[in-house]
Amino acid sequence: MDTDSLEQLYDHCIAHDQDDTAPTEKDVMRRFFAHVNGVISVGEVLVDSGHVSADGIMFLRKALSSVHNVLEDDSIKLSVSSFTPTEKASTQTKKRKTAEKDAMIPESILPPILPTSEYDVIVESTPNPIAPISPSGRGNDWLQRWTNIIKKIPLNATTGKPAVWPSLLTKTLVHTFGYDGVNNVITMAEQIINNLDMLTIDATTSADGDVASPLRPLAIRLKQVWASSRGSAVTTANIICYHKLMAEDFSRLEQDTYLPETVMGQEWSARDSALAQTPQARSNFIISRVFAYLNPRSLTQKEKETEFSKLRKERTMAHNVGLFVKLFGFGIVPLMGKSAWKEAFPSYAAASSEQYLVQLLEQCPVLREICDLTDKNFYQYVHKREKIGQLPKNCINGLSVDVSRRNNHPLSYLLAAPGELEETAILVSDGARKMMTKEKNDSKSSEENNNSASGVQMGTAGEEHGYLAFLEG
DSSP states (O other): OOOOHHHHHHHHHHHTTTTTTOOHHHHHHHHHHHHHHHHHHHHHHHHHSSSHHHHHHHHHHHHHHHHHHHHOOOOOOOOOOOTTTTTTTHHHHHHHHHHHHHHOOOOGOOOOOOOOOOOHHHHHSSSOOOOOTTOOOTTTTTTHHHHHOOOOOOOTTTTSSSSSSHHHHHHHHHHHHHHHHHHHHHHHHHHHHTTTTHHHHHHHHHSSSSSOTTTHHHHHHHHHHHHTTTTTHHHHHHHHHHHHHHHHHHHHHHHHHHHSSHHHHHHHHTTOOSSSSHHHHHHHHHHHHHHHHHHOOOOOOOHHHHHHHHHHHHHHHHHHHHHHHHOOOTTTHHHHHSSSSSHHGGGHHHHHHHHHHHHHHHHHTHHHOOOOOOOOEEEEEESGGGGGGGGTOOOSSGSSSOOGGGGOHHHHHHHHHHTTHHHHOOTTTHHHHHHHHHHHHHHHHHHHHHHHHHOOOEEEEEEEEOOTTOOOO
16 A cells, blocks of 8 residues: 555544644544445455455454444544645654554554545456446446445444445445346346246236136146246246335335225224324334234244334335336346345335435436346336237347356347347437436325325435335336
């Protein structure tokens, strides 16, 4: 690490105006944490692709934890020195070492010095950490833009530490808009094309006939056999779509508690009027009703708490899936199938990430365009059951490219239809951005109308409870 980068990092941590009081130990700790956590978050994402050492990331995490423990110790006093821009690097280094000595921080726990432009260095020095988006390079800098966006996420108000969820969300995005994502799309297409006849007959038949017929058991088993031929990638995509529908169900049922003419509204009104009337309470009420419906048997208190916690996580996951589909379109579903969505989505409220994902799409609309391309050429034939028989057997270029050579092509080529100009395919005259704006305005208008009708304030944009952003306009 060069001396200039060392000095820039140290200056950043202790910076203050000449007339202001020197930063406290807590101030320095928070600046350092925000800086280092951003580096580690990106590094963790790149471990899976073999470009960053897992042992190195673990060392950084341990070092950061050690620094936190030392700086939290009230017995340690941090002396802050002021460096003038005209001082030579060697003089500044000497003063820095003196300051560290005054602070009584054991040298053994100090982490490696990190560069000031941490995201630039890690991303740009890593050979092909993610797949190129387009042949012109448009959108290829999306990870850099995303890391700049999440750097602004505030620290946890309770712990004073950086949030964990941005790292998990970043990992999900990197795998989605990388070769893992496109390979999953190709695998799914192969599974469907190889079993297209069976999937077509499954989509065009029904076992919902006469329940008393002696033919019904056989018909149901035939349907199960046909459905099982869809393959694991298709099954995962279906699970993602079910979560989207669950998000809509949760939102609808929670909204029903405001409407006395609905079943949920009547059950809500029957509660003790002294109980809480907040969106959080309504969310818990619906979860408790679903829980009771699913568990008619008697359970211990511990079992109830465990099952209730599972349902709440499912609700959180569903809303995050719903947000992804709303912002990125249905094409995101097969792209994200192999990502870390199951790990990431239950861990944070959808409302926490929405504004940052919107910023990413405003800066990189090509990501939505890639998803729309995936849906147009392939996935629409899957999630619209009546269209499965119309799926072209060579629907995307990636099907004819050997897996060992796919990393020679950008996503726009692999997901384009044969003969389709890849750059033209994703240039949709800002259609993706207009669609996103329309959905956002429609959602806002719908929410305002609902709030007006019920006379209830649904909460701020930062609240996840009562979240209605997932219904399609």
